[in-house]
Amino acid sequence: MTVAHGIGTKLLLAACLMPLPAAAAPAPIELRTAAQEGTEPKFIADGKGRIAGLCVDILRAIEHIDPGLRFVGDQRWKPLIRAYSELEAGLEDVQCAVQRTAERERRFNFIGPPLYTIEYHFLVRANDDVALQTWDDVRRLAPDGVVLVNRGFAAGDIVTAMGGIEVDASSTSPELNLQKLIAGRGRLYFHRGPGLQRLLQRTGTAGKVRILPPVMYSAKLYFATSKQLDARIGERLADALHQLDRKGELERLMRKWD
Numbered sequence: 001m002t003v004a005h006g007i008g009t010k011l012l013l014a015a016c017l018m019p020l021p022a023a024a025a026p027a028p029i030e031l032r033t034a035a036q037e038g039t040e041p042k043f044i045a046d047g048k049g050r051i052a053g054l055c056v057d058i059l060r061a062i063e064h065i066d067p068g069l070r071f072v073g074d075q076r077w078k079p080l081i082r083a084y085s086e087l088e089a090g091l092e093d094v095q096c097a098v099q100r101t102a103e104r105e106r107r108f109n110f111i112g113p114p115l116y117t118i119e120y121h122f123l124v125r126a127n128d129d130v131a132l133q134t135w136d137d138v139r140r141l142a143p144d145g146v147v148l149v150n151r152g153f154a155a156g157d158i159v160t161a162m163g164g165i166e167v168d169a170s171s172t173s174p175e176l177n178l179q180k181l182i183a184g185r186g187r188l189y190f191h192r193g194p195g196l197q198r199l200l201q202r203t204g205t206a207g208k209v210r211i212l213p214p215v216m217y218s219a220k221l222y223f224a225t226s227k228q229l230d231a232r233i234g235e236r237l238a239d240a241l242h243q244l245d246r247k248g249e250l251e252r253l254m255r256k257w258d
Contacts, residue, residue, distance in 0.1 A: 112241030
């Protein structure tokens with residue numbers, strides 16, 4: 001054996017013993033979503049050019065449990081009506097914390113456990129001494145009983161289903177409806193908590209509007225996906241959400257933003 005041949009053999013042996021480079025991890029699957037306007041505490045402008053909130057925390061928690069999933073779009077605002085329309089069309093993949101109704105079940109898939117429960121209250125002008133306990137009390141306010149709701153939100157369907165109540169759903173945001181309420185263009189504003197007191201503080205209306213204590217309606221919110229989303233991805237999302245629920249993480253995040 002020549003010296004050169006011996007050196008070559010040793011080099012070949014050394015190369016064979018070297019560990020193979022690890023296979024590159026597959027890129028995370030990107031799931032398109034959007035920050036829903038007027039839905040705090042789900043999505044809140046943090047004043048520093050970023051969007052924070054309960055749903056943003058839930059999305060990051062899912063990514064932590066399943067690093068193969070990544071949400072994109074939660075830093076872009078969209079009107080709720082547009083966000084839901086794009087979810088139905090498959091232009092978005094998921095939306096966080098959606099109220100489950102028969103109409104929406106025809107448009108979206110709902111997965112996982114309930115994320116949290118919302119409670120609906122009436123808001124009135126601070127100088128209005130009206131007291132309400134039942135929906136019959138609301139009906140008896142007519143003809144001075146117009147109820148303001150956000151267009152595209154489930155609140156309008158809820159009040160309409162009660163019957164005998166005039167509903168104004170022409171405005172798309174809580175800010176606009178609070179201004180209409182203060183201006184006397186509606187007697188009541190029907191909106192859901194958590195986050196009602198925070199909403200009044202943020203909009204500078206805390207001294208002009210008060211929240212009536214009775215809970216007039218409650219509902220659970222769920223994670224919704226496009227019907228075009230691959231069922232296997234939906235299963236991964238549902239599994240991550242169930243893990244968060246079992247660990248008490250959903251409840252902890254809810255308390256953080258309540």
